[in-house]
Amino acid sequence: MEKPKFNKKNPLLAKLKHSYVLTKEGSGKDTRHYEISLCGGGLEYLPGDSLAVQATNDPEWADNLIVNLGFDPDAQVPGANKEPKGLRDALTNDYAIGTPSKKFLKAVAEKTGENSALSKILASEDKSQLNDYLWGTWVVDVIAGNPGLDFTPEEFVGLLQKLNVRLYSISSSLAAVPDEVHLTVATVEYESNGYQRGGVCSTWLAHRLEEGTQIPCFITPGKGFRLPEPEEETPIIMCGPGTGIAPFRSFLQHRKATNAKGDAWLFFGEQHEKTEYFYKEEFAAYQADGTLNKLTTAFSRDQREKIYVQHRMLEEGAEFWAWLDKGAIFYVCGDASRMANDVDEALHRIIQDHGGKSSEEAAEYVAQMKTDKRYRRDVY
Ligand SMILES: Cc1cc2nc3c(=O)[nH]c(=O)nc-3n(C[C@H](O)[C@H](O)[C@H](O)COP(=O)(O)OP(=O)(O)OC[C@H]3O[C@@H](n4cnc5c(N)ncnc54)[C@H](O)[C@@H]3O)c2cc1C
Ligand SMILES: NC(=O)c1ccc[n+]([C@@H]2O[C@H](COP(=O)([O-])OP(=O)(O)OC[C@H]3O[C@@H](n4cnc5c(N)ncnc54)[C@H](OP(=O)(O)O)[C@@H]3O)[C@@H](O)[C@H]2O)c1
Numbered sequence: 001m002e003k004p005k006f007n008k009k010n011p012l013l014a015k016l017k018h019s020y021v022l023t024k025e026g027s028g029k030d031t032r033h034y035e036i037s038l039c040g041g042g043l044e045y046l047p048g049d050s051l052a053v054q055a056t057n058d059p060e061w062a063d064n065l066i067v068n069l070g071f072d073p074d075a076q077v078p079g080a081n082k083e084p085k086g087l088r089d090a091l092t093n094d095y096a097i098g099t100p101s102k103k104f105l106k107a108v109a110e111k112t113g114e115n116s117a118l119s120k121i122l123a124s125e126d127k128s129q130l131n132d133y134l135w136g137t138w139v140v141d142v143i144a145g146n147p148g149l150d151f152t153p154e155e156f157v158g159l160l161q162k163l164n165v166r167l168y169s170i171s172s173s174l175a176a177v178p179d180e181v182h183l184t185v186a187t188v189e190y191e192s193n194g195y196q197r198g199g200v201c202s203t204w205l206a207h208r209l210e211e212g213t214q215i216p217c218f219i220t221p222g223k224g225f226r227l228p229e230p231e232e233e234t235p236i237i238m239c240g241p242g243t244g245i246a247p248f249r250s251f252l253q254h255r256k257a258t259n260a261k262g263d264a265w266l267f268f269g270e271q272h273e274k275t276e277y278f279y280k281e282e283f284a285a286y287q288a289d290g291t292l293n294k295l296t297t298a299f300s301r302d303q304r305e306k307i308y309v310q311h312r313m314l315e316e317g318a319e320f321w322a323w324l325d326k327g328a329i330f331y332v333c334g335d336a337s338r339m340a341n342d343v344d345e346a347l348h349r350i351i352q353d354h355g356g357k358s359s360e361e362a363a364e365y366v367a368q369m370k371t372d373k374r375y376r377r378d379v380y
Contacts, residue, residue: 006041006043006217006218006219007218008052008054008165008218010218011052011054011216011217011218012038012039012041012043012216012217012218013039013041013214013215013216014036014037014038014039014041014043014181014214014215014216014217015036015037015039015211015212015213015214015215016034016035016036016037016209016210016211016212016213016215017035017036017037017180017211018034018035018211019032019033019034019035019205019209020032020033021033022184022276022278022279023275023276023278024274024275024276025275026274026275027271027272027275027276028271029186029187029271029276030186030187030189030206031184031185031186031187031242031243031276031278032184032185032187032205032206033171033182033183033184033278034182034183034184034185034205035172035177035180035182036051036180036181036182036183036215036217037179037180038179038180038181039179040179043181043217043218043219044174044219045170045174045181045219046221046222046226047170047173047222047226047227047247047250047251047253047254048170048222048225048226048227048247048250048251048378049170049219049220049221049222050167050168050169050170050219050220050222050378051167051168051170051181051183051217051218051219051220052165052166052167052217052218052219052220053165053166053167053168053183053201053205053215053216053217054163054165054216054217055163055166055200055201055204055205056092056093056163056200056204057091057092057093057097057098057163057200058092058198058203058204058208059088059092061097061098061138061140062088062091062092062097063088064140065091065097065139065140065143066087066088066091068140068143068144069143069151069153069156071087071153071156072087072153073086073087073088074086074087074088075087075153076153077090077153077154077156077157078090078154078157078158079093079094080094080095080162080163087153087157090157091157093163094157094162094163095157095160095161095162095163096160096161096162096163096164096200097138097139097140097160098138098139098197098199098200099134099137099138099139100134100137100138100139100142101159101160101161103159103161104139104142104159104160105118105122105142106122107151107159108142108146108149109122111146111149111150112146112149116146118133118142118145118146121133136190136192136193136197137192137193138192138193138195138197139160141192141193163200165201165217165218166199166200166201166202167220167380168183168184168185168246169183169184169222169243169244169246169247169250169333169378170182170183170246170247170250171183171184171245171246171247171249171250172249172250172253173250173251173253173254173257175253175254175257175258176253176254176256176257177253181217182249182250183205183246184243184245184246184249184278185202185205185206185243186202186242186243187199187202187203187205187206188202188203189203222247222378224373224376225247225331225333225376225377225378226376227251227254227255227260228260228262228329230255230258230259230260230261231261232261232262233261233262234262234327234328234329235262235263235264235265235323235326235327235328235329236251236262236263236264236265236328236329236331237264237265237267237320237323237324237328237329237330237331238251238264238265238266238267238331238333239267239309239313239330239331239332239333239343240266240267240268240331240332240333240334241267241268241269241270241298241308241309241334241335241339242269242270242334242335243334244332244333244334244335244339244379245268245278245279245333245334246333247331247333247378248266248268248331248333249279249282251264251331252264252266252282252283252286252291252292255291256286256289256291260291263293263294263323263328264291264292264293264294265292265293265294265295265296265323265328266283266292266294266295266296267296267297267298267309267312267313268283268295268296268297268298268309269297269298269299269300269308269309269312270299270300271299271300271301272299272301272302273297273299273302276299277297277299283295296309296312296313296316297312298311298312308339308342309339309343310339310342310343310345310346311346313343313346313347313350314346314349314350317349317350317353317354318354320350320354321350321351321353321354321355322354324350324351324355324369325355327374328374329373329374329375329376330347330369330374330375330376331376331377331378332344332376332377332378332379333377333378333379334379334380335379335380336379336380339379340377340379344366347366347375348362348363348366349362351365351366
């Protein structure tokens with residue numbers, strides 16, 4: 001019989017089995033480990049894949065928005081699939097009510113006139129103005145900031161985006177934990193416009209999911225973010241600061257379960273060793289049983305100057321080059337905005353300093369690594 005296929009329209013309804021907070025008391029972060037049961041539904045994944053999770057909004061956010069709009073919570077509106085439903089239900093389950101859509105902003109700007117602050121931001125050539133405005137701004141802030149907007153409930157929901165899935169790099173292997181998928185998620189929480197706010201999916205997972213709550217989900221394949229076959233001798237180097245550690249926990253689980261041959265080196269970075277050293281005991285056990293040959297950590301705030309994973313790579317440059325020279329695959333996962341570029345720079349530097357290459361030759365070497373699929377990135 002063919003295996004069931006899961007997607008956005010037909011997600012698997014998985015269930016939370018167990019979760020715990022990875023960050024310790026005193027940490028400024030809240031990063032959690034989730035163990036989700038696949039409930040015998042036949043969902044399959046490989047190390048390097050991501051799980052797409054469909055969360056819902058906090059009903060309190062929907063209520064606050066309805067109050068600000070002055071609407072009847074039971075007013076009938078089209079849901080995301082056009083079926084009629086109550087406004088409160090639609091704003092909780094179907095539509096994005098955090099960051100406003102362009103369509104919504106344009107409709108508000110039309111109503112407020114070309115001299116309004118919002119119209120000026122939208123008309124500006126400088127796109128950073130809009131991005132700065134949107135950072136931390138929610139639909140309710142736009143409503144509250146522009147009194148007298150005369151939308152009907154139906155018109156209003158027609159201007160919102162559908163509530164989208166969020167992707168999470170899977171941090172387990174089916175070879176080690178059959179019928180389970182694990183995630184490593186940083187809870188997004190911040191203050192803006194006088195409210196304590198949070199990310200839709202990470203706060204749903206952290207605060208509103210009970211053991212047994214259904215988690216609609218499906219797999220997004222990790223294009224090319226794949227391990228060598230277990231019998232291959234190819235060494236691997238993994239660099240995963242913060243939640244970027246997720247796929248490498250999966251890799252290590254898988255390599256142990258499949259008795260993988262090649263050597264493995266892990267770089268992990270976080271703020272403090274005491275409070276954010278995720279999976280410390282697991283990694284120590286992998287080192288002890290030979291699954292992990294080398295572990296290098298960078299705790300950025302345990303000393304006066306910042307120490308990041310790329311600084312450790314440079315310190316270990318000679319050995320890093322020796323691994324590359326033996327054909328190692330280099331995997332990077334985590335922050336795309338700064339870390340991935342800095343790590344890329346360090347890679348070029350190592351190839352120059354220890355491989356005896358010019359900067360042009362180092363760039364060619366890295367380009368060849370990419371062609372040979374020896375440099376693989378999963379950054380967000
Ligand atoms: C391939 C891939 C893999 C990923 N893997 C992981 C993973 O393993 N673990 C993980 O934790 N995440 C991962 N992510 C990120 C994840 O998909 C979500 O983007 C993240 O969890 C936030 O989603 P959310 O719904 O909680 O927040 P959202 O509702 O999407 O809110 C985010 C928005 O909140 C606002 N915001 C955030 N912080 C602030 C602030 N300080 N001040 C003001 N406004 C702010 C911004 O407008 C921001 O755009 C991955 C992403 C991709 C694409
Ligand atoms: N889309 C979202 O809303 C969302 C949700 C969750 C995470 N993220 C993003 O995903 C990434 C991962 O977040 P995270 O909490 O897991 O960890 P993180 O913020 O990436 O931090 C992990 C470690 O990386 C360090 N770091 C900071 N800048 C660096 C750089 N240029 N090079 C190397 N290391 C650097 C941090 O140090 P310091 O902190 O001391 O500088 C910390 O020690 C971040 O960019 C985060 O903003 C986004």
